[in-house]
Amino acid sequence: MTLHAPYDQxxxxxxxxxxxxxxxxxxxxxxxxxxxxxxxxxxGHVLVIAKQSTARNLLEIEPEALARV
Incomplete structure (x- = not known):
């Protein structure tokens, strides 16, 4: 995995x-x-993800999507 790879659908x-x-x-x-x-x-370990984001990592997530999480 690399930070420069395209988003993997x-x-x-x-x-x-x-x-x-x-x-x-x-x-x-x-x-x-x-x-x-x-x-x-x-x-009780829960994972929370944004549905519409195509960010490959936390550094790329859209501010609006991150705010909802």
């Missing part, structure tokens, strides 16, 4: 958003999906 989070990979949803609205981590570091 088949990354794990995109696949979860499409429903290709099942997840235990904690919260979902039109902008955000929060779901339980498959390999939690502690009890």
């Amino acid at each position: 088949d990354n794990i989070f995109a696949r979860i958003l499409r429903g290709d990979i099942p997840s235990v949803k904690v919260w979902e609205d039109e902008h955000i999906l929060a779901f339980m981590d498959v390999f939690p570091q502690s009890e």
Whole structure:
């Protein structure tokens, strides 16, 4: 993986958003999906992702999407 590679439409989070990979949803609205981590570091470990963003990493996420998260 590199910081300069194009956005991968088949990354794990995109696949979860499409429903290709099942997840235990904690919260979902039109902008955000929060779901339980498959390999939690502690009890209640939840991952929160923006639905519309195509950022490859946190440094590229749009300010509006980051504000919603």
